Amino acid sequence: HDPKTPQYRTDDPTSFGYISARERWPVIITQGIDDVYRSTGAAKDPELEREGKWVISELARLKHELQHDRELSPLVDDGEPDVAAYNEELEALGNPKWHAVPWLYAECYLYRRISTIFKQTQKWKSYDLFARQKMSTFRSSRPAVVELAARYKSIVNDLESKHTIKGAGTQQELEEAEKVLFQEMSEICLWGNATDLSLLTNLSYEDLQKLQGSDARKASEKNILVNDLAKAFSILSAAQKSGQKERRVDIVLDNAGFELFVDLILAGYLLAAGLATTVVLHPKSIPWFVSDVLPQDFASLLSALADPQTFYSTVSEDDKRAGKTPTPLSDTEVGDLKLLLEHWAGFHAEGQLMLRPNLFWTAAGSYWRLPKTEPSLFEDLKESELVIFKGDLNYRKLTSDAAWPAATPFTEAIGPLGPGSGIRILALRTCKADVVVGLPEGEDERIKATEGGGGDSGSRKWAWSGKWAVVQLCDGKA
Ligand code: F6P
Ligand code: MG
Secondary structure, three states, X not given: OOOOOOEOEOOOOOOHHHHHHHHHHHHHHHHHHHHHHHHHHOOOOHHHHHHHHHXXXXXXXXXHHXXXXXXXXXXXXXOOOOHHHHHHHHHHOOOOEOOEOEHHHHHHHHHHHHHXXXXXXXXXXXXXXXXXXXXXXXHHOHHHHHHHHHHHHHHHHHHHHHHHOOOOOOHHHHHHHHHHHHHHHHHHXXXXXXXXXXXXXXXXXXXXXXXXXXXXXXXXXXXXXXXXXXXXXXXXXXXXXXXXXXXXXXXXXXXXXXXXXXHHHHHXXXXXXXXXXXXXXXXXXXXXXXXXOOHHHHHHHHHHHHOHHHHHHOOOHHHHHHOOOOOOOOHHHHHHHXXXXXXHHHHHHOOOEEEOOOXXXXXXXXXXXXXXXXXXXXXXXXXXXXXXXXXXXXHHHHOOOEOOOOOOOHHHHOHHHOOOOOOEEEEEEEOOOOOOOOOOOOHHHHHHOOOOOOOOOOOOHHHHOOOOEEEEEEEOOO
């Protein structure tokens, strides 16, 4: 149940996987070591300190193996049920080395391997070595967060007043307004993905803030190469009109912090507009691709919003270095942020907004395997009106990270999740890897020919930076 088209690999110099294995991953491990080092230094408990030192030495060993192109060693049994599948696949791949292995498997293995280290301890079992980075980046996205909170308030007010004057405006006008808002909220949610931390190894905080404002979003619309949002809206709107009582939307989450914030903006909008009656969020179960959402990140976000003044008065590492002190939020800003929290907490308390973790999301294989390896999750997703897959890694897994020609239809590249699967899939993805499908004939070549696009180097460089995006739908219920 994997495609015949070969996957991208770390020994292909034209693939971003090549650079990832040699340059990006060692940096990510080093940042992890620095984090554990800080927490170990602050430990008052000698056992915590002893184990912390062991964790650091294991992380250093992993980095050494990676940089010296050793074989990927079988995962030690840390008591979790997914170890066997990781090791079986490793064996099937012929015990490959770091610099000559399918990119997707190796990158998933990297994070799973890191988590075995923590799981073998007593005191660090649920420690997230990326939590500090996630929170401090969220803090630095304050301008966009504040702007969006104000926007959310006005949308919710509008929605409420529009519904009360429903008889006055025409039905068509109301629908048109809802469609425009749906597209706006979804695009906010899409571009929120441009800024994940695994790529931050080469983005400055200034770049990050530029990527997040509303002007940036408008300017970026031309960078959405395929945009199926109108079709997605029609599906949700038709279900709403049909009078169907239960209408669920799922979001397979990607990154914590700012991206989770915008995912919740979209979720809140869908619920407030009645385009969904429940939203199910799918987080990861172990620290994953640096910034992916863990259940505790959801809790941290809500508690930051519960007391935003305190949250934003904590000086970030970056500001400390620059000698900056944060300006307090205005009363209106605090009010807007608290309103958001009340909305989301209310939906959560009512069971309309829930988290549903599953180990499938941190397996090494592509989503082509979903029906066979996780049939209960597959059945569960069929219950949903629309399953939104956020971000780059989810897209790589949907398409099996295979080297498809760029004009391959999206519906074909997702294999068993395609037509007839019973699942409706919407991918919201900013491109940060090699694989791209569903483009009009000639489009890939056109962008390759632009500055920095890769030219005839054989690399699809334009698709590595998060500048371009695709929004693709496959209606597996049709
Ligand atoms: O391309 C860099 C990279 O880390 C990929 O390895 C990975 O697929 C992706 O970015 C993670 O991005 P996202 O958070 O959007 O899934
Ligand atoms: Mg991610």
